Amino acid sequence: MRIFALPKFSKDAAKSGIRDADLLGAVARAESGLIDAGLGLCLIKQRVARPGQGRSGGFRTILFHKRRERAVFLYVFPKNVRANVTPGELDALRDFATILAGLTDEAFDRLTREKGWKVIPDEHPEDDVSQ
Numbered sequence: 001m002r003i004f005a006l007p008k009f010s011k012d013a014a015k016s017g018i019r020d021a022d023l024l025g026a027v028a029r030a031e032s033g034l035i036d037a038g039l040g041l042c043l044i045k046q047r048v049a050r051p052g053q054g055r056s057g058g059f060r061t062i063l064f065h066k067r068r069e070r071a072v073f074l075y076v077f078p079k080n081v082r083a084n085v086t087p088g089e090l091d092a093l094r095d096f097a098t099i100l101a102g103l104t105d106e107a108f109d110r111l112t113r114e115k116g117w118k119v120i121p122d123e124h125p126e127d128d129v130s131q
Contacts, residue, residue, distance in 0.1 A: 003027055003120040004108065005073040009061075010118045012076050016059060017051040020120050026061060027071045035065075039090060041097040042066050048076070060084075062093060064100045070108065072100055073120075 005013065005023070013023070026046040029035070037045040044065050047055040062075040062085060074093060075085065085093065103111075111117040 001027070001031070001068060001122065002070045002105075002108065003073075003122060004070065004112070005118040005120060007116040007118070009073045009076055013073070016076065016078070018048055018059060018076065022048045023061070023073060023120055024122055026063070027065070030063075030065050030071070031067065036060075039093070041094045042101060043074075043090075043093055043097050045084075047079075050078075064097050066101065072117075 003024070026048055030044055030046060035044045036047050039045060039062070042064050044063060046061050046063060048059045048061055049055045050058040057079055059076050059078050061073055064070075064072040064074060074096070075089075077085075108117070112119055
């Protein structure tokens, strides 16, 4: 399983105090079938806790999740700021998910090298997303 985060996601997550371990937990829950909301086209919404608090009042993440293959964290927002993505945002995310579904491992490697996508290593869950 390969896990990635878009550069803007990484920046926003770091500002919010979200750690790689929190993101790995969200993916682990999805892998075990515990998905907070399915949005279609391999897009899911997973809750992530605020530091020192629970998940229910924390952050919402939108990610592309292809079971046992890869996850890409696309968007994060605090629940107290907004309840959900707009219909227009969801359409754009679905279009992007369609593109992601067709990418090869080599294409993902290139995105990490050339476009700053972060690889979230599952062997070191204590690492911070901003590193």
